[in-house]
Amino acid sequence: xxxxxxxxxxxxxxxxWQLLNTGLETFPPVTILVVAGQVCLYxxxxxxxxxxxxxxxxxxxxxKWREYERLVLSALEHADDLHLYYNMLSFLSKGxxxxxxxxxxxxxxxxSVFTVLTSVTYVGxxxxxSELLHDKQHYKTCAIGFSGVIFALKVxxxxxxxxxxxxxxxxxxxxxxxxxxxxxxIQLMVPNTSFVGHLAGILVGVAYTQGPLKFIMDLPIHAIGxxxxxxxxxxxxxxxxxxxxxxxxxxxxxxxxxxxxxDINDADYDEAMRRSYETLQNEDTPRTFNPDDMQPDxxxxxxxxxxxxxxx
Numbered sequence: 633x634x635x636x637x638x639x640x641x642x643x644x645x646x647x648x649w650q651l652l653n654t655g656l657e658t659f660p661p662v663t664i665l666v667v668a669g670q671v672c673l674y675x676x677x678x679x680x681x682x683x684x685x686x687x688x689x690x691x692x693x694x695x696k697w698r699e700y701e702r703l704v705l706s707a708l709e710h711a712d713d714l715h716l717y718y719n720m721l722s723f724l725s726k727g728x729x730x731x732x733x734x735x736x737x738x739x740x741x742x743x744s745v746f747t748v749l750t751s752v753t754y755v756g757x758x759x760x761x762s763e764l765l766h767d768k769q770h771y772k773t774c775a776i777g778f779s780g781v782i783f784a785l786k787v788x789x790x791x792x793x794x795x796x797x798x799x800x801x802x803x804x805x806x807x808x809x810x811x812x813x814x815x816x817x818i819q820l821m822v823p824n825t826s827f828v829g830h831l832a833g834i835l836v837g838v839a840y841t842q843g844p845l846k847f848i849m850d851l852p853i854h855a856i857g858x859x860x861x862x863x864x865x866x867x868x869x870x871x872x873x874x875x876x877x878x879x880x881x882x883x884x885x886x887x888x889x890x891x892x893x894x895d896i897n898d899a900d901y902d903e904a905m906r907r908s909y910e911t912l913q914n915e916d917t918p919r920t921f922n923p924d925d926m927q928p929d930x931x932x933x934x935x936x937x938x939x940x941x942x943x944x
Contacts, residue, residue: 635683637676643713644671647720662736663727666743667720670778673708674716684709688774689751689829691758703751709776711943719778719944726785729793738853743781745849746836750780753832761828775826777944780833786811787837811837829944 640648647667656664672678682705689706693699710716731739754775762770790807797804798813805813811834819827839845 635676635678635680638674638713640675641713643715643717644675647671647717650721651724659724659728660731660736660739662740662743663724663731666727667724670708670710670716670720674710674713684711684776688776689754690774691755691762691771693774694751694755695759703748703755706751706776707747707778707781707944710778711776715777715943719782722782723778723785726782726789730785730788733792741849741853746781746784746833746840749836749839749845750784750829750833753835754780754826754829757828757832770828773826773828775829775944777826777829779944780826780829783811783815783830783833784837784840786814787834787841791837791841824943826944 651659651664651667669678673680687702687705687709689702693702710719727739730742734742758770758773762768790811793807796807798807798810799805803813815827815830815834818825818830836845840849
């Protein structure tokens with residue numbers, strides 16, 4: 633059965649506006665291709681024979697039914713246009729900074745491994761919860777979305793960059809611990825999101841930054857000679873990136889080859905983008921039309937996410 637095509641919904645429109653307003657040329661190729669691919673898949677422009685309900689990730693589907701393709705396909709699906717919008721907007725900031733450091737080939741490799749490992753970790757956690765709590769519902773809980781991978785990437789950005797402090801519910805939190813606070817905060821604000829899926833992403837990110845995962849992933853790359861050694865970027869501050877739009881800053885010349893050095897010196901765009909949105913939302917002066925004004929409130933977001941599977 634062919635996938636039904638969708639029109640250009642509000643979330644897709646907002647994402648397109650953000651990309652055009654920032655400038656497509658400021659994003660490296662893998663990051664923009666991932667976003668474009670997920671948008672096209674959501675809109676039904678890519679001919680596939682499945683839908684979100686048919687590939688949502690659960691321990692039952694993977695371990696009992698042996699539908700291993702869900703380990704990848706579930707991450708590419710989204711419940712609605714706003715789910716897609718918020719995930720892709722977050723991915724753009726993290727993807728650009730990480731791809732600029734690692735290089736496009738390694739970043740694509742990183743995304744591939746993180747996608748599979750986040751899904752595998754999710755399945756493992758659901759089995760563990762099912763056994764510990766004696767609740768088989770965890771074994772059947774189904775989830776879709778890319779935010780598990782985004783949480784893994786966020787662990788990298790907050791570990792490699794000094795991102796200052798943020799405020800959650802009036803509490804000042806170090807950027808190093810922001811990912812853990814966001815894990816709780818998102819669950820409180822949008823209860824239908826998959827706590828286990830987000831936690832799985834965090835654990836994968838920690839395994840890369842603090843555990844053996846990076847060493848294991850780099851072994852085959854060094855073995856086949858794609859990398860001659862770490863390439864270190866020159867330190868640069870926020871001011872080096874120019875003023876830019878939407879808090880991103882101006883694009884800088886970059887080659888997107890293999891880079892697996894352990895020191896990262898680029899800026900973390902996530903904080904800059906967050907501050908930009910806060911500025912726009914707090915302006916009191918009249919403005920002309922802005923797609924940000926179309927964003928629905930939290931009640932609307934919750935309503936649109938209520939469906940038979942969790943969202944990541």
